[in-house]
Amino acid sequence: MPLRYEKKRVVLVISKRKAVRCSAAALPDRLTPSVASMFHFELQATDPTGARAGRFVTAHGAVETPIFMPVGTAASVKTMTPADLMGLGAQIILANTYHLFLRPGHERIRALGGLHRFMAWDGPILTDSGGYQVFSLAERRTIDADGVTFRSHLDGSQQRLTPESAVAVQEALGSDILMCLDECPPSGTAPVEVARSLELTHAWAARCKEAHGDRPGALFGIVQGGVYEELRRASVAALTAIGFPGYAIGGLSVGEPPAVMYRVAGQTCAVLPVDRPRYLMGVGKPEDLVEAVARGVDMFDCVLPTRNGRNGMLFTRRGPLVIRNAEYADDDRPVDEECPCYTCRTFSRAYLRHLCKAGEITGLRLNTLHNLHYYLALMNSMRGAIVRGLFGEFRRQFYAERGEFPPPPES
Amino acid sequence: MPLRYEKKRVVLVISKRKAVRCSAAALPDRLTPSVASMFHFELQATDPTGARAGRFVTAHGAVETPIFMPVGTAASVKTMTPADLMGLGAQIILANTYHLFLRPGHERIRALGGLHRFMAWDGPILTDSGGYQVFSLAERRTIDADGVTFRSHLDGSQQRLTPESAVAVQEALGSDILMCLDECPPSGTAPVEVARSLELTHAWAARCKEAHGDRPGALFGIVQGGVYEELRRASVAALTAIGFPGYAIGGLSVGEPPAVMYRVAGQTCAVLPVDRPRYLMGVGKPEDLVEAVARGVDMFDCVLPTRNGRNGMLFTRRGPLVIRNAEYADDDRPVDEECPCYTCRTFSRAYLRHLCKAGEITGLRLNTLHNLHYYLALMNSMRGAIVRGLFGEFRRQFYAERGEFPPPPES
Numbered sequence: 001m002p003l004r005y006e007k008k009r010v011v012l013v014i015s016k017r018k019a020v021r022c023s024a025a026a027l028p029d030r031l032t033p034s035v036a037s038m039f040h041f042e043l044q045a046t047d048p049t050g051a052r053a054g055r056f057v058t059a060h061g062a063v064e065t066p067i068f069m070p071v072g073t074a075a076s077v078k079t080m081t082p083a084d085l086m087g088l089g090a091q092i093i094l095a096n097t098y099h100l101f102l103r104p105g106h107e108r109i110r111a112l113g114g115l116h117r118f119m120a121w122d123g124p125i126l127t128d129s130g131g132y133q134v135f136s137l138a139e140r141r142t143i144d145a146d147g148v149t150f151r152s153h154l155d156g157s158q159q160r161l162t163p164e165s166a167v168a169v170q171e172a173l174g175s176d177i178l179m180c181l182d183e184c185p186p187s188g189t190a191p192v193e194v195a196r197s198l199e200l201t202h203a204w205a206a207r208c209k210e211a212h213g214d215r216p217g218a219l220f221g222i223v224q225g226g227v228y229e230e231l232r233r234a235s236v237a238a239l240t241a242i243g244f245p246g247y248a249i250g251g252l253s254v255g256e257p258p259a260v261m262y263r264v265a266g267q268t269c270a271v272l273p274v275d276r277p278r279y280l281m282g283v284g285k286p287e288d289l290v291e292a293v294a295r296g297v298d299m300f301d302c303v304l305p306t307r308n309g310r311n312g313m314l315f316t317r318r319g320p321l322v323i324r325n326a327e328y329a330d331d332d333r334p335v336d337e338e339c340p341c342y343t344c345r346t347f348s349r350a351y352l353r354h355l356c357k358a359g360e361i362t363g364l365r366l367n368t369l370h371n372l373h374y375y376l377a378l379m380n381s382m383r384g385a386i387v388r389g390l391f392g393e394f395r396r397q398f399y400a401e402r403g404e405f406p407p408p409p410e411s
Numbered sequence: 412m413p414l415r416y417e418k419k420r421v422v423l424v425i426s427k428r429k430a431v432r433c434s435a436a437a438l439p440d441r442l443t444p445s446v447a448s449m450f451h452f453e454l455q456a457t458d459p460t461g462a463r464a465g466r467f468v469t470a471h472g473a474v475e476t477p478i479f480m481p482v483g484t485a486a487s488v489k490t491m492t493p494a495d496l497m498g499l500g501a502q503i504i505l506a507n508t509y510h511l512f513l514r515p516g517h518e519r520i521r522a523l524g525g526l527h528r529f530m531a532w533d534g535p536i537l538t539d540s541g542g543y544q545v546f547s548l549a550e551r552r553t554i555d556a557d558g559v560t561f562r563s564h565l566d567g568s569q570q571r572l573t574p575e576s577a578v579a580v581q582e583a584l585g586s587d588i589l590m591c592l593d594e595c596p597p598s599g600t601a602p603v604e605v606a607r608s609l610e611l612t613h614a615w616a617a618r619c620k621e622a623h624g625d626r627p628g629a630l631f632g633i634v635q636g637g638v639y640e641e642l643r644r645a646s647v648a649a650l651t652a653i654g655f656p657g658y659a660i661g662g663l664s665v666g667e668p669p670a671v672m673y674r675v676a677g678q679t680c681a682v683l684p685v686d687r688p689r690y691l692m693g694v695g696k697p698e699d700l701v702e703a704v705a706r707g708v709d710m711f712d713c714v715l716p717t718r719n720g721r722n723g724m725l726f727t728r729r730g731p732l733v734i735r736n737a738e739y740a741d742d743d744r745p746v747d748e749e750c751p752c753y754t755c756r757t758f759s760r761a762y763l764r765h766l767c768k769a770g771e772i773t774g775l776r777l778n779t780l781h782n783l784h785y786y787l788a789l790m791n792s793m794r795g796a797i798v799r800g801l802f803g804e805f806r807r808q809f810y811a812e813r814g815e816f817p818p819p820p821e822s
Contacts (some may be wrong), residue, residue: 074769075765076761076769082757083753103769104768110742116757118761119762142413210599276431310772330522346493350519351523351530354485358487360487361490365492
């Protein structure tokens with residue numbers, strides 16, 4: 001943390017003592033608004049390709065970009081502890097508002113000292129708005145100008161989310177980065193429909209900003225507009241007119257081909273303000289991260305490293321490895337001979353395959369640990385290359401190690 | 412490790428380098444027979460109650476008794492890594508021969524450098540003979556004087572285990588402590604049947620000893636005899652006549668009331684040689700450990716801390732706590748305010764309950780970690796009390812903290 005925060009840290013020490021006295025998790029309480037709202041992004045380097053290296057500061061610490069955020073859906077990055085995540089060098093994690101809103105409830109988490117203390121993660125936390133899951137997980141949803149009514153996928157209970165309540169829930173959680181409630185049209189939606197949806201998304205963005213005011217946490221706007229460059233531009237114009245400390249690119253990785261995703265991400269970044277972080281939501285595969293960084297994206301989240309880890313798909317420099325395959329039954333080598341993660345330092349492919357075949361929980365964890373290490377190290381390598389102005393070379397090597405070619409440039 | 416082993420450790424260092432060169436797990440290969448067979452038990456203190464403190468040495472390190480051995484059925488203590496187990500202070504773990512014999516196969520594990528290297532645990536490992544699982548898990552078993560034929564519970568394939576092959580499998584795994592193949596009659600078996608079964612168990616014990624010879628690892632005999640004192644005495648007489656470096660008490664915790672288990676364990680310990688460790692197989696609840704230690708037992712294994720952890724039942728000084736219960740939904744306290752384990756230091760009951768309700772894998776692990784810590788700390792406390800001659804006082808306090816009374820002395 002930079003020196004100018006030294007004075008404020010007294011607050012942190014005092015609240016730590018309080019936390020210890022009143023119980024389990026020796027974590028700081030939520031910081032005072034004056035500290036917590038101090039979100040600040042600094043662009044540190046731009047590679048000739050357009051890839052960016054930056055840094056932003058939140059009340060729970062600084063984050064160096066480009067960054068991958070492990071997903072802790074229900075206040076837990078599946079199979080991991082906060083100590084594991086710290087050991088992996090995770091700087092910021094994501095939690096899902098929809099899930100926490102339904103269970104255990106944001107008011108409960110607020111009463112228990114906020115999400116950081118609840119899950120014992122004292123680094124930065126980004127929460128989504130809940131909107132995406134309302135549209136993908138919930139049942140019988142009806143949308144109106146004021147918000148969305150839906151039934152919980154857990155117990156069928158009727159629930160409602162509005163721009164104001166989505167912000168209030170995230171504030172109750174104590175998020176460092178909050179997202180505006182938006183509407184995310186499915187892949188293949190016609191331009192006229194996407195345009196109509198954009199009006200709602202923009203109106204809701206303005207209401208979210210109004211609702212949030214200057215309370216703690218940085219509220220990001222979400223650019224929508226489907227796969228249509230004109231609409232993406234319009235969305236950027238509308239949102240930047242409202243003004244946010246950061247911008248997400250939503251509505252991608254929803255079924256469109258990778259080339260389309262890369263094109264739209266690039267077109268959107270080209271018109272976003274250079275002095276704000278850009279977050280491509282829900283993306284993606286390792287090659288998606290490389291291509292999106294090449295186009296100016298700074299932040300990512302995705303369930304792939306954790307979910308695929310649990311399914312026995314391990315990411316390596318040479319491409320994915322399906323550990324269940326018979327060819328690994330007697331393979332004494334680690335998953336990746338150059339990987340320094342605990343899994344690769346300690347266990348053979350044969351052992352990991354055995355755990356997978358035997359349904360051993362430890363295997364889910366060892367695989368997740370490796371995959372998250374792969375993702376975080378990949379981001380770290382990209383950042384190093386960008387700072388040295390060598391991202392183009394990095395990108396060529398990334399594909400060469402996989403025996404692949406980079407995707408052709410967009411027309 | 413005591414000084415007299417210093418010279419031998421050169422072997423260990425050399426094989427470590429070999430392990431690193433040829434791959435993943437930086438663990439020693441199996442040691443030379445001269446080191447590995449050096450099993451040695453030293454009785455260090457006997458409390459007025461009869462509780463014992465001791466120490467035994469294996470090729471993979473020393474173990475202080477009384478000891479609880481976490482169960483790593485299929486070469487994994489469920490949800491734990493070797494680093495977790497080391498952090499918990501686990502000194503020795505148990506693995507199940509039956510499971511490893513069927514999957515991934517002992518010859519495969521031998522080829523991969525033995526069980527220690529395969530699962531990356533370089534402390535001592537005790538393996539059972541496989542017999543118990545053949546009688547409890549396998550299908551269509553037929554027993555004859557020479558061994559037992561059964562069908563795998565995994566794929567129905569026909570398999571066979573004899574005293575000689577049970578030893579050979581454990582030798583292939585590289586166990587530090589091997590168990591003789593025995594027959595374990597179910598609870599309620601009539602004395603005449605148990606007596607007939609004993610003949611087989613004793614004959615097989617002699618054949619196991621003959622088969623093992625002076626190869627690495629200490630082979631323990633298993634006392635059977637059901638709940639009948641005469642038969643237990645006869646079994647001890649037969650097995651000590653053959654002569655083993657340690658003795659297990661089998662055939663308990665199979666459905667009989669606790670008072671009967673305590674009585675039989677006590678009666679068996681009373682006639683076992685004082686200079687050999689006594690291992691009560693598959694036991695038990697915390698109070699069972701306390702009562703068995705009071706009667707002279709030195710070693711235990713049980714799936715309770717791990718299995719109950721996964722089911723959300725947490726052991727505490729005040730008795731078990733079912734974390735799923737609604738009363739913990741807003742409970743900011745740790746599971747046990749005086750417990751120094753990572754789970755209790757870091758998380759609230761409310762959070763652990765949430766993980767349990769949400770089906771989060773991390774919860775299984777945090778619960779297991781706490782329960783294993785409880786069991787290992789309990790054994791540690793017992794050992795401390797025995798060394799100071801205060802086990803009776805420890806036992807009174809153990810029950811007082813739970814708001815219970817000790818079981819009455821046996822007639």
